[in-house]
Amino acid sequence: xxxxxRFVETFFNAKxxxxxxxxxxxGMLVTIELAALVIVSxxxxxxxxxxxxxxxxxxxxxxxxxxxxxxxxxxxxxxIVFIYFGLPAVDLSPSGFVSTWLSxxxxxxxxxxxxxxxxxxxxxKGQWEAARSTGLTYGQxxxxxxxxxxxxxxxxxxxxxTIAITKGTALGTVVAVxxxxxxxxxxxxxxxxxxxxxxxxIAYLILFFPMVVFGRWLExxxxxxx
Amino acid sequence: MLQTFFNLDILKAAWPILLAGxxxxxxxxxxxxxxxxxxxxxxxxxxxxxxxxxxxxxMAWVDFFRxxxxxxxxxxxxxxxxxxxxxLGGFACVCIAFFLNTGAYYGEILRAGIExxxSGQTEAARSTGLGRFQxxxxxxxxxxxxxxxxDLLSNTLxxxxxxxxxxxxxxxxxxxxxxxxxxxxxxxxxIVLAAIIYFIMxxxxxxxxxxxxxxxxxxx
Numbered sequence: 001x002x003x004x005x006r007f008v009e010t011f012f013n014a015k016x017x018x019x020x021x022x023x024x025x026x027g028m029l030v031t032i033e034l035a036a037l038v039i040v041s042x043x044x045x046x047x048x049x050x051x052x053x054x055x056x057x058x059x060x061x062x063x064x065x066x067x068x069x070x071x072x073x074x075x076x077x078x079x080i081v082f083i084y085f086g087l088p089a090v091d092l093s094p095s096g097f098v099s100t101w102l103s104x105x106x107x108x109x110x111x112x113x114x115x116x117x118x119x120x121x122x123x124x125k126g127q128w129e130a131a132r133s134t135g136l137t138y139g140q141x142x143x144x145x146x147x148x149x150x151x152x153x154x155x156x157x158x159x160x161x162t163i164a165i166t167k168g169t170a171l172g173t174v175v176a177v178x179x180x181x182x183x184x185x186x187x188x189x190x191x192x193x194x195x196x197x198x199x200x201x202i203a204y205l206i207l208f209f210p211m212v213v214f215g216r217w218l219e220x221x222x223x224x225x226x
Numbered sequence: 227m228l229q230t231f232f233n234l235d236i237l238k239a240a241w242p243i244l245l246a247g248x249x250x251x252x253x254x255x256x257x258x259x260x261x262x263x264x265x266x267x268x269x270x271x272x273x274x275x276x277x278x279x280x281x282x283x284x285m286a287w288v289d290f291f292r293x294x295x296x297x298x299x300x301x302x303x304x305x306x307x308x309x310x311x312x313x314l315g316g317f318a319c320v321c322i323a324f325f326l327n328t329g330a331y332y333g334e335i336l337r338a339g340i341e342x343x344x345s346g347q348t349e350a351a352r353s354t355g356l357g358r359f360q361x362x363x364x365x366x367x368x369x370x371x372x373x374x375x376x377d378l379l380s381n382t383l384x385x386x387x388x389x390x391x392x393x394x395x396x397x398x399x400x401x402x403x404x405x406x407x408x409x410x411x412x413x414x415x416x417i418v419l420a421a422i423i424y425f426i427m428x429x430x431x432x433x434x435x436x437x438x439x440x441x442x443x444x445x446x
Contacts, residue, residue, distance in 0.1 A: 010309050069436070073428040075387035078401055078421050085405070086414030089230045118440045164384075170295035174394060181298055185305065194306035201298060208293035216289065 013195040020187040020196045027183030028203050030097075034179060035166045035207075037101050042108025042165070043158075049109065050116035054142060064113070071110035076168045079103040084175040096175035100168075108165045115158050119150035156222045159215045167208060180204060233415045240407040240416040247403030248423055254389045254399055258324040259382055265325050266332025271362060273337045291330035297391055299323040304395045316395040328385045335377045339370030376438035383431050387424075400424065 053064050071079070084099040094102065123146045131141040173182035184200030273284050291299075303319040314322070343366050351361040371378065393402035404420035 007310065011306070069429060069432050070425060072383075072432045072436075073387075073425045074421055075390035075401070075424060077390045077393070078417070078424060081401065081405065082414065082417050082421060085408060086231070086417050089414050090227070114436055114439065121440060167293075167295040170297045173297070173301075181295070181301060185301060188305060194302075194309045197302050197306045201294070201302060204295060204298055205290070205293055208295075209289060212289045212293045 011194055011198050013193050016187075016191050016193045016195040017199050020183075020191065020199065023183045023187055024180060024196065024199045024203055027178060027180040027200070028207070030177065031169050031179040031203075031207065034097065034101060034104075034169045034172065034177070038104040038108060038166060038169065039162055041101075041105045043112050043162070045105060045109035046112030047116050049113040050120060051142065053113070053117055054120050054146075068110045068113050071106045072114070074107075076103055076107050076165075077171050077174065079106060080171055080175055096172060096177040099175050100172035100177055103171075104165055104168050107168070108162065111161045111165065112158060115154045115161065116150070119154040120146060122153060123149050156215070156219045159218055163208065163211045163215055166211075167204075170204070231414055231418050233413055236407075236411050236413050236415040237419060239411065240404075240419060243403050243407045244400065244416060244419055244423065247398060247400040247420070248427075250392075250398050250403075251386075251389055251400040254320065254392060254397065255386045258321065258328070258389065259385055261321060261325045262328030262332050262385060265329025266334075266336050269329060269333030270336035270340055273333070274340050274362070274366075288330045288333055291326050292334070294327065296323055296327040296388060297394065299327055300391055300395060316392065316397045319395055320389075320392050320397060324385065324388070328381065328388070331381050331384075332378070335374050335381060336370065338377075339374035340366055342373045343369045376435060379431065379438070380435050383428060383435065386428065390424075 049064050049068070053061050080099050080103040083094055083102055084096060087094060127145055127149070128141060131145040132138070136144065169177075169179055170181045172179050173185060176182065180200045180203050184196045187196035188194055269284060269288060272280060275281075300319055300323040303314060303323055304316065307314060347365055347369065348361055351365040352358070356364065389399055390401040392399045393405065396402065400420050400423060404416040407416035408414055
């Protein structure tokens with residue numbers, strides 16, 4: 001057998017791949033579910049914090065800034081490990097799925113709050129004053145005047161950051177979530193062949209490559225508008 | 227509660243273990259950040275060659291490694307390559323995975339930086355007799371780096387945080403040591419302590435970054 005054949009036999013073994021394809025497909029569903037949950041809850045929480053911050057109550061703002069800094073400074077894996085292995089000490093036993101979801105949500109919340117907040121503060125003061133002087137309330141000004149302008153600015157950085165954090169779903173494998181990497185790893189040890197990992201890698205590319213390209217496209221598109 | 231998450235006796239016992247881990251985390255970062263920067267710089271300088279047959283494969287390379295979760299890359303190298311008779315060990319795997327992954331991110335940032343320098347700068351430098359390479363090193367790059375400094379710093383923060391992935395391939399860095407100490411003592415205090423160490427180490431950078439970023443977006 002030539003080297004090339006052996007290489008193909010090892011990493012692209014069709015028999016092994018066919019056998020574990022359903023497992024990887026299941027893992028893909030779990031990854032998509034986890035990713036979707038993280039994106040929704042993380043962005044909603046981040047926007048909520050940014051809106052609270054724009055209210056300008058100083059003690060609350062200091063608290064928000066601290067929380068945001070905390071979850072920007074901590075590696076996501078450390079948060080996952082703390083929730084999964086640490087919380088059972090006080091009789092809370094979140095599953096691996098919940099631990100991963102919660103951790104990534106907190107991280108995305110922190111990063112998106114920063115971006116939303118930067119967007120809100122970038123809107124000129126005159127916009128606020130003009131809107132308020134026409135009789136709009138604080139809430140109406142925020143929702144109908146400031147946010148629509150602010151969100152437009154935040155879309156490119158937000159997209160890239162969201163993709164980067166969503167890729168963190170692979171970390172779930174450390175706490176036994178049966179997402180793509182977890183399924184692929186256990187398939188490797190069952191079949192004693194790394195082809196399932198190749199399959200897993202392809203699955204990640206199918207999910208994330210279009211997102212990365214989309215993020216790049218958004219960036220260039222927004223850059224032209226300036 | 228305090229007994230569970232911040233037990234002073236366990237804190238004292240775990241301290242030397244974690245300190246060793248912190249040393250390794252710093253060491254790993256000091257190796258991996260320059261490695262990623264070198265990879266990124268090479269990619270960015272290649273991308274400044276405006277030929278489609280250079281540009282498109284480069285873009286595909288960068289997007290490929292940006293789409294790949296770093297942990298997947300790491301596991302592939304660590305658990306997959308031995309099947310091909312290549313046992314690299316945890317440290318080498320981490321270095322290669324980080325070189326590929328963070329190199330792509332740094333490359334994308336530096337490329338944007340290089341493109342932000344007006345072409346008149348290059349033309350002026352070339353007309354004074356500087357070579358293409360000299361122009362890049364002495365004229366374009368210094369301005370490019372200044373223009374994208376916040377992004378470079380932000381990526382560096384991410385890289386340092388990412389070194390915690392080393393724990394998955396049994397590198398004795400901070401998180402790995404904390405988990406060892408935790409399983410020895412049946413108490414989560416070491417993990418809390420590790421988190422505090424990460425926070426103290428990285429907080430100044432996070433503060434600096436959020437100032438820089440706010441200013442950048444406000445300028446539009």
